[in-house]
Amino acid sequence: LWHIPFNRLDEVNEQLVRGREDIYFGWQLATKATNKLPDYAVKYYIHALASHRDALRGSFGWYRALDATLAQNQKRASQRLTLPVLAIGGAKSVGEGVANTMKLVADNVQSVVIPDCGHWVAEEAPQEMLAALSAFLTPYRHAAESR
Template identity: 55%
Template sequence: MGMVVGMTPLSSLRLPDGFTDVFTSRLVEVDGLRLHAVTGGDGPPLLLISGWPQTWYAWREMMPALAREHTVVAVDSRGAGLSDKPDGGYDAGTLAADLVALMSALGHDRFDVVGHDIGMWTGYALAADHPERVGRLAVVDAIIPGLTPAPPFFSPAPVTQRFWHFAFNRLPDLNEELVRGRERLFFGYQFATKAATPTTIPEHAVDVYVDAIVADPRGLRASFSYYRALDDTIAQNEQRRKTRLTLPVLAIGGARYSGAMVAETMRLAADDVTEVVIDDCGHYAAEEQPARFTEALEDFLATKPAAVVLNG
């Protein structure tokens, strides 16, 4: 069983006014793994899962508004931020099991989930593998390996520019050799090219993400581990897709990045998909358009489920 084992300071980070009055940073031990989460607010529990190469900090602009209606849990998954970075366990099924254990340790039996980027892979695994735990699922600006059809090997240049990092990140060790010492160049490029403009994600935020990876000697390897585990994740998703999701799904895309592809992906797996495409937004909706993302998410979470009609 999990237990809260300590607190960590938020004071070193640039955060919205009043943030630390509402939110607490904590380390929670689950099955021998320490996970870091920032929690606060009141109401039904809402789990926020960030993407690569980010941490819980990606949600900072949305969290104060969400905390008015929800108990918010923004997590660093295994391998990210202040969470432990073991050698293995980076497939979506294990990452999802980690977060089920985390939510149990925090006292949340049933919860809603928002997953961005690789957090969308984990969100799908949570809903598919633990349907009794997840009420609603929102996914943001990604596709799902093993569910989304793979692009052809020789794709047009814009497609290659979007997906080249999948192959690079899966290399067994050359990527660490090339990136170590140049982390700001490599990771900074992700934010500069995937957001609506090269400066949409502010320098100070990029620094938070890069520093989190550089500060831990296991950080760089762990950041590639989600991609190195893709053979396992893909095999899992080929099984998961055999059972369609029945829970409500919100699929959000940035008009200047994944757009409608997010909903197209989720319709391959789920029956009840609401599509939202946010204008003037690239890959990082929680930071690029936090107010509009929050509004779409709140609308989705507040919708009453359709009445069940029983055939007499």
């Protein structure tokens, strides 16, 4: 998890990574995946991060804002979510941890843990994720269509 404090640095991380996005993010995408991500997906993400200086800054900005985000989430947790929540995790990453986290703030949490999948669920198991999303959303789609 060394990358979290690195990503939160003010500027030196951008200076070290700029022009080397393929090395840094290629490593991140490769090492947190259980299944190798498709080359086209890796190229797409790296190109997006390298294409504009604000894109790289924004990717690190998410980490730099963690203190504010955590404080905001603490305030949000005072009013529990009542709508249905779908929590999807990769079994070889956080797995059931996604649902367990959401259960701290939501009353109706459905959990899907995708086997043989790591951190990058959408890229590693797109069909399984689509199936989980479809099963979760289908009742709401049918309800909307019947109105």
